[in-house]
Amino acid sequence: MAASALYGVSGFGNWARLAAQQALTQDQLLEFETFGNVSLIHVTDIHAQLKPIYFREPSINLGVGGNKGEVPHLTGAEFRLRYGIADGSPSHYALSSGDFASLAKAYGRVGGLDRVATVINSIRADRPDALLLDGGDTWHGSYTCYHTEGQDMVNVMNALKPDAMTFHWEFTLGSERVQDLVEGLPFAALGQNIFDAEWDEPSELFKPYEWFERGGAKIAVIGQAFPYMPIANPGWMFPEFSFGIRDEHMQAMVDEVRAEGADLVVVLSHNGFDVDKAMAGKVTGIDVILSGHTHDALPEPVQVGQTFIIASGSNGKFVSRVDLDVRDGKMMGLRHKLIPIFSDVIAPDAEIAQLIDAQRAPYEAQLAEVIGKTDSTLFRRGNFNGTWDDLICDALLSERDAEIAMSPGVRWGPSLVPGDDITREDIFNVTSMSYPNAYRTEMTGEFIKVILEDVADNIFNPDPYYQQGGDMVRTGGLGYSIDISKPQGSRISDMTMLATGEAVDPAKTYVVAGWASVNEGTEGPPIWDVVEAHIRKMGTVTVGDNTSVKVTGM
């Protein structure tokens, strides 16, 4: 372990300077001068990653409109400059892109819920009544989670004793399973924006908020589930529910808890960072938003009016600790630390480690089977492509015999570094879902452009309320240019078939293979079988630079 340099600390503006003076030890990662009378612990977007993983942060994450050039839309060296993070430091590795493969060798894997448990226990040692809040996307994203329909994650999370949770991918287990699991939870399942679709009234299964008494303060935690569930994911799997941002209802809930004497109002959100910023500018009376969905990890809170927004990363890579001074019915001060879970530095909690192994034991042989090897870093994050999706698109083109491949712009999925084996578990980590069918169909060039324009507007609409929080659909066999500053319908141009260099003909029909269609009745083999077959044939995988998308208007 090439321990040196830094880690992070609370406060504003001094994150890296303080951090750079520290050695990388568990004590220092956990060091925190307890503050005020209330502690919040935030985890979010774990995506069923029970074990330590590699996770490369994006190098392209463009902001538009008022968020152009603002965090979290700074990456790599620009991000490090913004927070004063030294090149090559642990914070460089944990929070930003650049030199990923070599830093991964030095600093090792991140995350692991047994390590997260150690951090939670340490915070609870300082503050026994700290609130543990889970921002959702917990019961999705791995081989064991898929095969147990979320039970492995429920078992392990319950052992960590959260106080409340909100939701997104959980709903893709189907409404019946969600109902079963939610009814059995020993903590609050929240979502002020989860409505009954038929009656357009708040859902009876999910409370809008929960009350807590901590440090003499009356605390309301309001849940905000992912607003665009039936649009970004298959609505037919949970037809009883309706979502939306519903900021008027959020304001009504804030007003209601304030009227009932809330000293502190916390929103546990799965809106995505830019939507949370926009909502904080419209809804008054929220003290803290614990933000999830867009997988951003920020070492300092972002303030909008009197609201502080905390972004805690994804895949178990970070835990946020937020200490608050709440007095006289008001939040008087905040101290925050984004704790990176360096899995070689933070000791696993023995009890949780054992529980995790018990969940995995029935599947160990399948999980561990080596399918191939990689010569390249395999990662997902980035607005337009990542090497995992390049590989998946190649698999679709060859295994499904298509001219064009499409892979969804999801943001979950850990990374692998050069020299790693690719196991079945690794393939499931980037493909696992309850609607995995790899379809093969025909589309006209015109319709393909409609799809690209539609998805691009879900990312680059200048109003965050119209953004769904994913990335651009990845394309294989097809290149294009995109001007992100243009309106829907005129962003995409120069669509080109990469094999021939010919322009895509709007009137011509192309064979397209893809996966993760939200349409009911989609047919085809599961994407993980397609990818596995492809990797087996390749043996060792090498993925080169992808220059098929030309981006302007930044």
Added chain:
Amino acid sequence: MSITRRDTLALGLGAAALTVLPFRVSAAADDAIAAFTGGADMADSGVELTAPEIAENGNTVPISVSAEGATSILVLAAGNPTPGVAEFKFGELAGSTSASTRMRLAGTQDVIAIAKLADGSFAKASKTVKVTIGGCGG
């Protein structure tokens, strides 16, 4: 590249015939507004229109309107071929001047609500409701 037909042909992304551009305000919508207001000016506040930013299902989009002291509220889907959705009329004994309904939207467009107030003046609110193919969310 030779294309062989495999046995599993499948549905792709949204089979719906969406178009690239948002639907523009139709001439019929302008006509309906003129007929309702008689060409009078409309205030920008005084009517509340609640609609989703992105429709979960373009075939049945829930909206609600309210305007204190309104005698009637006209609701239009400005881009639909037939823009008229509803006209709610409130009598003097109406307990509340609010109403809700569901509408079908042919594509991304503005939903417009115009209230006629007791003093004969008009107020207007509009909101863009996006209809999208979906999928690909993070």
